[in-house]
Amino acid sequence: MDAYMPYVLCMILFCIGIYAILAKRNIIKIILGVVIAEYAVNLFLVLAAYKVGGRSPIFSETQIILPESMVDPLPHALVLTSIVIGLATTAFLIALAIRLYGKYGTFDITRMRELRG
Amino acid sequence: MSKEHDRGMTVIVKTVTRLTVGLIFLYGIYIVLHGHLTPGGGFAGGVIIALSFMNLDLAFGGKISAKIFSKGSTGVVEALGAVMFLALALIGLRYGGFFDNFLHPDGDPGQLVSAGIIPLENIAISLKVGAGLFGIFLTIIVLQKFESEKK
Amino acid sequence: MTELYVLLGLMIAGAIIAIEVKNLLSAVVAVGIVGLGLSIIFLLLKAPDVALTQIVVEIAAVILLIRATLHREIAQKSCGTRPFGAIMGILFLGLAVIAALVTFSSGLSPFGEPLMTVSEFYPLNAIAGTGATNVVSSIILDYRAYDTLGEATVLFTAVIGVLTVMRSVGKKKEEDLQENNE
Numbered sequence: 001m002d003a004y005m006p007y008v009l010c011m012i013l014f015c016i017g018i019y020a021i022l023a024k025r026n027i028i029k030i031i032l033g034v035v036i037a038e039y040a041v042n043l044f045l046v047l048a049a050y051k052v053g054g055r056s057p058i059f060s061e062t063q064i065i066l067p068e069s070m071v072d073p074l075p076h077a078l079v080l081t082s083i084v085i086g087l088a089t090t091a092f093l094i095a096l097a098i099r100l101y102g103k104y105g106t107f108d109i110t111r112m113r114e115l116r117g
Numbered sequence: 118m119s120k121e122h123d124r125g126m127t128v129i130v131k132t133v134t135r136l137t138v139g140l141i142f143l144y145g146i147y148i149v150l151h152g153h154l155t156p157g158g159g160f161a162g163g164v165i166i167a168l169s170f171m172n173l174d175l176a177f178g179g180k181i182s183a184k185i186f187s188k189g190s191t192g193v194v195e196a197l198g199a200v201m202f203l204a205l206a207l208i209g210l211r212y213g214g215f216f217d218n219f220l221h222p223d224g225d226p227g228q229l230v231s232a233g234i235i236p237l238e239n240i241a242i243s244l245k246v247g248a249g250l251f252g253i254f255l256t257i258i259v260l261q262k263f264e265s266e267k268k
Numbered sequence: 269m270t271e272l273y274v275l276l277g278l279m280i281a282g283a284i285i286a287i288e289v290k291n292l293l294s295a296v297v298a299v300g301i302v303g304l305g306l307s308i309i310f311l312l313l314k315a316p317d318v319a320l321t322q323i324v325v326e327i328a329a330v331i332l333l334i335r336a337t338l339h340r341e342i343a344q345k346s347c348g349t350r351p352f353g354a355i356m357g358i359l360f361l362g363l364a365v366i367a368a369l370v371t372f373s374s375g376l377s378p379f380g381e382p383l384m385t386v387s388e389f390y391p392l393n394a395i396a397g398t399g400a401t402n403v404v405s406s407i408i409l410d411y412r413a414y415d416t417l418g419e420a421t422v423l424f425t426a427v428i429g430v431l432t433v434m435r436s437v438g439k440k441k442e443e444d445l446q447e448n449n450e
Contacts, residue, residue, distance in 0.1 A: 003378030
């Protein structure tokens with residue numbers, strides 16, 4: 001089980017994010033939950049790419065670096081794309097939250113139904 | 118005019134921003150141009166460039182960068198980045214396929230001018246990401262001002 | 269890898285604080301802790317590209333979140349939990365533990381030994397194939413440029429969404445102002 005310990009901690013982080021999305025009433029807390037869950041997923045992909053004693057996937061002019069000693073570069077590329085998409089979706093969620101606040105005067109999602117009209 | 122001076126943060130923040138914002142902007146350009154050699158690339162560099170404009174806005178109260186960039190011109194720059202990226206991909210069709218690296222034989226690996234169309238694509242991505250992010254930021258600031266002025 | 273565990277513990281503590289603290293501004297700052305710890309972890313895991321992007325994006329996200337929560341009297345109000353949602357959350361946690369046990373016992377390769385059957389190709393051929401010394405850059409802009417094209421589309425859609433959601437308010441208020449002036 002010791003070999004899987006980083007994965008377990010990463011999963012705990014993801015569960016905290018999911019708990020915030022499901023259980024919280026404040027819409028800002030829900031956005032924070034989405035952000036935390038997204039960080040956990042990114043972290044999981046990069047953890048899966050790590051090789052013990054590996055090097056960064058960057059070649060050098062002055063130094064000879066063997067390609068076999070590099071960590072897996074493919075998840076890095078996928079995570080790089082995912083991070084920027086995450087920022088864009090977070091900004092969209094914030095815009096929606098500000099608009100909801102302007103309409104209902106509260107961040108509480110349970111009171112938004114009552115104040116319709 | 119005195120009202121303009123009252124906007125934004127304190128004198129310390131304004132002075133430090135005046136000294137450092139150019140360096141931040143230059144660092145963003147460096148990250149973009151060296152994206153195929155060192156860590157970084159279009160995504161990080163574009164966000165750094167957008168952050169330098171955000172720094173100006175936050176320190177001086179949201180009126181400074183409106184003279185350089187309006188909300189419409191961020192949309193224009195973003196569309197320019199997207200069109201540049203797509204055009205590079207479409208020119209590749211002439212040489213063998215979508216996203217074909219048609220400039221590849223020019224330059225040695227490790228030099229600034231190398232790796233074919235990857236630096237150009239980095240520039241396109243940085244324009245797109247930076248302008249899009251700064252447009253989002255401007256929009257949210259403009260709305261908040263509207264609200265506070267009404268109250 | 270002791271520092272990895274220390275940073276992961278810090279991130280989990282920051283996440284719990286962010287979820288449970290009453291003040292919304294403190295919650296946003298605690299999420300900043302999580303993101304910066306994540307950036308240092310990426311650096312430890314030999315992913316400098318991702319670490320640079322993560323730290324920059326984290327700063328931008330915290331700025332936007334603080335903009336959303338600042339100047340609002342509601343920021344001090346406590347936020348309760350929904351009992352039904354809490355039950356569902358705990359149920360999900362149980363399901364996640366079961367799924368993790370199944371995954372760890374059967375398929376997943378242990379930490380530090382990646383399954384590099386396909387992606388072995390990229391470091392071996394990046395210099396000869398594209399001429400870029402940064403392998404990650406050669407993947408996102410040459411081998412897998414379609415991913416970047418899709419990312420650009422998503423970003424474009426998100427920007428249009430933000431502009432649309434925010435614009436309707438401004439336009440309405442402008443009309444109101446014009447009516448008042450008339």
